[in-house]
Amino acid sequence: MRKGILAAALLACAACGGGSGSSPASVSGTIGGQPLDARDALSNVITVGTNSVGGILIINSPNTCAKLSANQLPRNAKGIAIAIGTNSASRLSAPTATGTYTVYSQAATAGKTGNVATALYGATDANCVPVSSIETTSGTVTLTRVDSSGYSGTFDITFSDASHVTGSFSASKCAAYSPSIQQATCT
Secondary structure, eight states: OOHHHHHHHHHTOTTOOOOOSSOSEEEEEEETTEEOOOOEEEEEEEEETTEEEEEEEEESSSSHHHHHHTTEEOTTOEEEEEEEEEEOSSOEEOOOSOEEEEEEOTGGGTTOOEEEEEEEEEEEOTTSOEEEEEEEEEEEEEEEEEETTEEEEEEEEEETTSOEEEEEEEEEEOTTOSGGGGGOEEO
Protein backbone atom coordinates (compact mmCIF):
# COMPACT_ATOMS: atom_id res chain seq x y z
CA MET A 1 0.00 0.00 0.00
CA ARG A 2 1.24 3.44 -0.71
CA LYS A 3 2.31 4.82 2.68
CA GLY A 4 1.07 8.39 2.15
CA ILE A 5 -2.51 7.44 1.31
CA LEU A 6 -2.56 4.75 3.98
CA ALA A 7 -1.34 7.14 6.64
CA ALA A 8 -3.89 9.75 5.53
CA ALA A 9 -6.73 7.24 5.78
CA LEU A 10 -5.70 6.03 9.21
CA LEU A 11 -5.11 9.54 10.52
CA ALA A 12 -8.45 10.61 9.13
CA CYS A 13 -9.94 9.22 12.26
CA ALA A 14 -7.90 6.87 14.34
CA ALA A 15 -10.19 7.90 17.18
CA CYS A 16 -13.03 10.24 16.32
CA GLY A 17 -16.67 9.57 17.18
CA GLY A 18 -20.14 7.88 15.80
CA GLY A 19 -23.77 7.75 13.28
CA SER A 20 -27.31 6.54 13.97
CA GLY A 21 -29.63 5.19 16.69
CA SER A 22 -29.07 1.46 16.19
CA SER A 23 -25.47 0.46 15.79
CA PRO A 24 -24.35 -0.31 12.24
CA ALA A 25 -21.34 -2.24 13.61
CA SER A 26 -20.41 -4.88 16.15
CA VAL A 27 -17.05 -5.74 17.68
CA SER A 28 -16.30 -8.89 19.71
CA GLY A 29 -13.10 -9.13 21.73
CA THR A 30 -10.86 -6.50 23.28
CA ILE A 31 -8.10 -4.21 22.05
CA GLY A 32 -5.42 -3.27 24.53
CA GLY A 33 -7.56 -4.96 27.18
CA GLN A 34 -10.50 -2.65 26.41
CA PRO A 35 -13.81 -3.54 24.74
CA LEU A 36 -15.07 -1.37 21.89
CA ASP A 37 -18.80 -0.69 22.18
CA ALA A 38 -19.39 0.10 18.51
CA ARG A 39 -22.10 2.72 18.10
CA ASP A 40 -21.37 3.93 14.57
CA ALA A 41 -19.66 3.02 11.30
CA LEU A 42 -18.87 5.35 8.42
CA SER A 43 -16.80 5.27 5.27
CA ASN A 44 -15.40 7.33 2.44
CA VAL A 45 -13.02 6.99 -0.47
CA ILE A 46 -9.87 8.88 0.48
CA THR A 47 -7.71 10.05 -2.43
CA VAL A 48 -4.16 11.35 -2.39
CA GLY A 49 -2.65 12.02 -5.82
CA THR A 50 -3.45 9.03 -8.06
CA ASN A 51 -3.95 6.64 -5.13
CA SER A 52 -7.15 5.98 -3.20
CA VAL A 53 -8.36 3.73 -0.38
CA GLY A 54 -11.66 2.86 1.13
CA GLY A 55 -11.62 4.30 4.62
CA ILE A 56 -13.90 2.62 7.17
CA LEU A 57 -14.34 3.86 10.73
CA ILE A 58 -15.96 1.81 13.48
CA ILE A 59 -16.40 3.95 16.59
CA ASN A 60 -17.96 4.12 20.06
CA SER A 61 -19.67 7.48 19.57
CA PRO A 62 -23.04 7.92 17.79
CA ASN A 63 -23.72 10.51 15.08
CA THR A 64 -20.09 10.74 13.99
CA CYS A 65 -20.74 11.93 10.46
CA ALA A 66 -22.84 14.84 11.72
CA LYS A 67 -20.07 15.76 14.16
CA LEU A 68 -17.36 15.54 11.52
CA SER A 69 -19.52 17.58 9.13
CA ALA A 70 -19.70 20.27 11.84
CA ASN A 71 -15.88 20.07 12.22
CA GLN A 72 -16.15 18.42 15.65
CA LEU A 73 -14.49 15.41 17.29
CA PRO A 74 -16.16 13.47 20.12
CA ARG A 75 -14.51 13.24 23.54
CA ASN A 76 -13.34 9.89 24.95
CA ALA A 77 -13.55 8.20 21.57
CA LYS A 78 -12.42 4.65 20.76
CA GLY A 79 -12.34 3.45 17.19
CA ILE A 80 -10.91 1.16 14.54
CA ALA A 81 -9.89 2.94 11.32
CA ILE A 82 -9.53 0.52 8.41
CA ALA A 83 -7.84 1.39 5.11
CA ILE A 84 -8.64 -1.05 2.31
CA GLY A 85 -7.77 -1.26 -1.37
CA THR A 86 -6.31 -3.11 -4.31
CA ASN A 87 -2.59 -2.55 -4.71
CA SER A 88 -0.85 -2.92 -8.09
CA ALA A 89 2.73 -2.22 -9.08
CA SER A 90 1.78 1.36 -9.98
CA ARG A 91 -1.09 2.45 -7.74
CA LEU A 92 -3.48 1.74 -4.90
CA SER A 93 -7.23 1.85 -5.65
CA ALA A 94 -10.26 1.88 -3.37
CA PRO A 95 -12.41 -1.26 -3.60
CA THR A 96 -14.88 -1.46 -6.48
CA ALA A 97 -16.10 -5.02 -5.78
CA THR A 98 -16.79 -7.35 -2.90
CA GLY A 99 -14.04 -9.69 -1.78
CA THR A 100 -11.57 -10.59 0.94
CA TYR A 101 -8.70 -8.24 1.79
CA THR A 102 -5.65 -9.46 3.70
CA VAL A 103 -4.72 -7.30 6.71
CA TYR A 104 -1.07 -6.34 7.20
CA SER A 105 0.81 -3.84 9.33
CA GLN A 106 1.39 -0.60 7.46
CA ALA A 107 5.09 -1.41 6.96
CA ALA A 108 4.29 -4.93 5.70
CA THR A 109 2.03 -3.62 2.92
CA ALA A 110 5.10 -2.41 0.99
CA GLY A 111 5.54 -4.62 -2.05
CA LYS A 112 2.25 -6.48 -1.54
CA THR A 113 -0.12 -6.63 -4.50
CA GLY A 114 -3.79 -7.54 -4.70
CA ASN A 115 -6.43 -6.90 -2.06
CA VAL A 116 -4.75 -5.37 0.99
CA ALA A 117 -5.89 -3.70 4.20
CA THR A 118 -4.47 -2.29 7.38
CA ALA A 119 -6.10 -0.90 10.47
CA LEU A 120 -5.35 1.18 13.52
CA TYR A 121 -7.09 1.24 16.88
CA GLY A 122 -7.11 4.64 18.50
CA ALA A 123 -8.52 6.17 21.66
CA THR A 124 -8.72 9.74 22.90
CA ASP A 125 -9.31 11.34 26.28
CA ALA A 126 -11.80 14.02 27.38
CA ASN A 127 -9.70 16.66 25.56
CA CYS A 128 -9.57 14.60 22.32
CA VAL A 129 -5.86 13.95 22.88
CA PRO A 130 -4.75 10.52 21.62
CA VAL A 131 -4.05 8.16 24.52
CA SER A 132 -3.74 4.86 22.66
CA SER A 133 -2.77 3.72 19.18
CA ILE A 134 -2.35 0.04 18.27
CA GLU A 135 -1.65 -1.16 14.72
CA THR A 136 -2.83 -4.40 13.14
CA THR A 137 -0.49 -7.22 12.20
CA SER A 138 -2.75 -9.75 10.48
CA GLY A 139 -6.27 -10.81 9.62
CA THR A 140 -8.91 -10.31 6.97
CA VAL A 141 -11.62 -7.84 6.03
CA THR A 142 -14.36 -9.24 3.79
CA LEU A 143 -16.49 -6.75 1.90
CA THR A 144 -20.04 -7.98 1.19
CA ARG A 145 -21.33 -4.65 -0.18
CA VAL A 146 -19.48 -1.99 -2.18
CA ASP A 147 -21.56 0.81 -3.65
CA SER A 148 -21.98 4.58 -3.70
CA SER A 149 -23.62 4.43 -0.25
CA GLY A 150 -20.59 2.85 1.46
CA TYR A 151 -19.27 -0.55 2.49
CA SER A 152 -20.58 -3.54 4.46
CA GLY A 153 -18.66 -6.56 5.60
CA THR A 154 -16.92 -8.48 8.35
CA PHE A 155 -13.47 -8.45 9.91
CA ASP A 156 -11.16 -10.73 11.87
CA ILE A 157 -8.15 -8.70 13.00
CA THR A 158 -5.13 -9.24 15.25
CA PHE A 159 -3.28 -6.21 16.62
CA SER A 160 0.42 -5.74 17.47
CA ASP A 161 -0.26 -6.29 21.19
CA ALA A 162 -1.86 -9.71 20.36
CA SER A 163 -5.39 -8.33 20.87
CA HIS A 164 -7.91 -10.04 18.59
CA VAL A 165 -11.33 -8.79 17.46
CA THR A 166 -14.01 -9.93 15.07
CA GLY A 167 -17.08 -8.11 13.92
CA SER A 168 -19.25 -6.67 11.22
CA PHE A 169 -20.08 -3.25 9.81
CA SER A 170 -22.47 -1.46 7.51
CA ALA A 171 -20.61 1.81 7.02
CA SER A 172 -22.53 4.64 5.37
CA LYS A 173 -20.66 7.09 3.18
CA CYS A 174 -19.60 10.25 5.01
CA ALA A 175 -17.88 12.89 2.87
CA ALA A 176 -16.59 14.60 6.04
CA TYR A 177 -14.48 11.53 6.91
CA SER A 178 -11.12 12.78 5.61
CA PRO A 179 -7.59 13.61 6.81
CA SER A 180 -8.62 17.21 7.49
CA ILE A 181 -10.70 16.19 10.52
CA GLN A 182 -7.56 16.36 12.66
CA GLN A 183 -8.14 20.14 12.78
CA ALA A 184 -11.61 19.77 14.34
CA THR A 185 -12.95 21.08 17.66
CA CYS A 186 -13.23 18.70 20.62
CA THR A 187 -16.88 18.37 21.75
